[in-house]
Amino acid sequence: MEVERPANLAFGDFATNLAMKLARPLRKSPLEIAETLAGALRDGEDRELFAAVDVARPGFLNLRVANSAWEAVVADVLAAPATWGRIPTVNPRKVNVEFVSANPTGPLTVGNARGAFVGDLLCRVLEAGGQTVTREYYFNDSGAQVGHLGASVAAVRDGLPVPEDGYKGAYVEDLARELPDDVWAAASAGDGDPAEAVGAWASHRVRGMIEASLARLGVNFDVWKSEASLHSEGWVSRAVERLRDAGQVYEQDGALWFRSTAFGDDKDRVIYKSDGRPTYFAADIGYVTEKFSRGFDHLIYIWGVDHHGTIARNKNAAQAMGYDPEHYQVLLIGWVRFIADGLEVSMSKRAGTFVTLDDLLDAVGTDAARWYFASRATHVEIDFDIELAKKQSAENPVYYVQYAHARIASIVRKAAEAGIAPAASIAGLLAGEPELALARVVAQLPEVVEDAVRAEETQGITSYVTDLATQFHAFYRDAHVVDAAEPERSSKRLALALAAQTTLRNALDLLGISAPDSM
RNA sequence: GCGCCUGUAGCUCAGCGGAUAGAGCGUCGGCCUCCGGAGCCGAAGGUCGCAGGUUCGAAUCCUGUCGGGCGCGCCA
Known part of the structure; x- marks a missing residue:
């Protein structure tokens, strides 16, 4: 029922x-x-x-x-505005959310943007539900890709063409220019390939750029985890031992395999290749044990749909190692087709044909971008027309909501000038239709948050907050707040307006969107 | 071929078992002597891909089918 x-x-x-x-x-x-x-x-x-x-x-x-019940809710909002919208903790678990995790071989692209927003939004929603969240970024700064980046930078520095399998974006030229002479001299002097040393410098540099872009979005990671450390600290070998103890690994054709089919997968999966080197999957299972060793109850991974084929093996391995597979959760984010001039824009860092996340923010702004991704289901694919987004950014629904907030702030200022203070109780006020309609929507916030926590989705919040703004604008039209001739009614209407403002602000904060007092 | 996702108003998307299917943008028509017009009011626009089924009730669940996307490496 x-x-x-x-x-x-x-x-x-x-x-x-x-x-x-x-x-x-x-x-x-x-x-x-x-x-x-x-x-x-x-x-x-x-x-x-x-x-x-x-x-x-x-x-x-x-x-x-009954009106009196709504009036009591409004009084509660005013009494404790900071906690309005927080819900009782239903599931007080410690959660690790891993997202973005793009390797430091180039700036974040608009393709990475959705993952960044969705991951942060999810964290905020879980926190609102009382869960303890760690935001985690996983990267590889020692693999072949970084070597390719180093080779590309080194080639440009030498005035040579970028290798076939290198990176061709304009940022590679910037890196070559910024490469310090001493690093370059040391890299060139050694017997080995300078690409490795240059790559190490470049990927470190790129990581700094990535952190700066993410900070601009309001996304801050608690943990940056390098893939190399999972091997050097023995997590991978420990994971393999756990699987071996469980009898779920075997050797064949010189490679070490995980018996994933025993848990329903299509085929078994290689952990160590016949040349002895680990696969990406090897690092993954090491990482699972490493994460659980830190005391997390639940792991969430935010991946693009193109990785959905790897979910089964990881979940199976978690189960084989003795963890509850229910606590290994993957959220897939749908493909984003970026359209410009009616054509899909390719997002290849290798080819140097991509739009950066910073470009996106320059074009539409952080609040509008956050709203855009918050208002869509995470798993559905979406078309993002860059030109249209620029054109519409001025008319983005987020401004409609922020405008309502700013309008209330303006009323509050006007009221202060007129010497009207908000009433502690609005008893009797909701006999008026415009007031009742607004109070009803204000009171809904905790339900909306609860739904968001349960669904691990934020579209409900964006549509709610739009509805709330609409209700406020209707109230504004029909119920004049500041009226010197009716001081008692004014202070009650002001109190209701403040409750609406608090609700708007707290809901926007949940989305990481600003709530300005003037625009 | 198999697996997962997806098809709702001109466009971009919500809704995902309930009582007349929603929003934004776009189109058309109104509203500023009055707390901010980034606003408000109204209109046009949909057989919810199609066909069966389950249910008191289906855009929502099931089956089939057609269209779109992604994945099926000892790549990452």
């Missing part, structure tokens, strides 16, 4: 289908059951919470909340 908010307010504030669900087991008509339930509520100890309890065909039980 469910309690829900009916699409049509005429049916009430809440509705339940309980009677219809009970009809079959009780072998009674839904209407009959609903009447019984309605009677119990009308005479129950909480009866003063309801203004009306009605029964509707084919068996809905509709509840209308």
Whole structure:
């Protein structure tokens, strides 16, 4: 059975289908059951919470909340604005969320942007639900890709063409120019390939650029984990031993395999190749043991859909190593097709054809970009028309919401000038229709947050906050707040406006979006 | 071929078992002597890809089918 908010307010504030669900087991008509339930509520100890309890065909039980109950909620908001919207912790777990994790071989692209926003949004929502969250970035600064980057930078420095398998973006030229002479001299002097030393310098440099871009988004990672450390600190070999102890590895053709098929995978997976070198998967399983050793109850990975084929082997390995596979969770983010001039823009760092995350922020702004990704389901693919986004950024719904917030701030200023202070209680105010409509929406925030936490999605928050802004604008139109002739009513309306402002601010904060006092 | 995701208004997307299917943008028409017009009011626009099924009730669940995307390496 469910309690829900009916699409049509005429049916009430809440509705339940309980009677219809009970009809079959009780072998009674839904209407009959609903009447019984309605009677119990009308005479129950909480009866003063309801203004009306009605029964509707084919068996809905509709509840209308008493104005005094809404007024009490508004008073609660004003009494503790900072915590309004936080919900009781249902699942007090310690969660590790790994996202972005782009290797430091070039600046973050708009392709990485969605992962950055979605990951941060998820963390914020989990935190609102009382969970302890660690934001983690996994990178490899010692592999073949970094070697290619070093070779590319070294080639440019030497005035030679970039190698076939190198990186061709303009940033490579910047790196070659910025490469310090002493680093370059030391790299060239050795017997070996200068690419490695140059690559180490370059990837460190690139990582700094990445951190700066992420900071600009308001995304700050708690832990930066290098793939090399998983090997050097023995996590990979320990993981392999756990699998070996469980009897789930074997050697074949000179390689070491994980028996993933024993857990339903299509095929077994190689951990160590026949040349003795580890696969990417080897590092993955080492990382799982490393993460759980830090005391996390739950691991979340945010990956692009193109990695979905690797979920099974990792989950299976976690299970084989003795962890609960339910605590190894992958959230897939849908493909983003970036369109410019009607054509898809390729996002190749190698070819140097990509749009950077910084370009995106320059074009549309952080708040608009956050809103854009927050308002879409994470797993669906989306088309992002860059030209359209630029054109529409000025009309982005986020500004509509921020405008409502700024407008309230302006009213608050006006009220202060007129010597009106907000009332602690708004008793009686909701007899007015515009006031009641606003209060009803304000009171909804905790439910919206709870839904977001449960769904691990944020679209509900963006649509709620849009609705709240609309309700405020209607209130603004119909109920003049600052009125020297009606000081008592003014201070109550001001209190309600403040509650709406707090609600807007807290909801926007949940999305990492600013709530300006003027625009 | 197999697996996963997806198809809702002109465009971009919400809704994912309930009572007349929503928003933004776009289009058309109104509203500034009055707390910020980045606003408000109204109109046009949809057989929710298609066909079956389950249910008191389906855009929502199941099956099939058509279209789109992604993945099926001892790559990362």
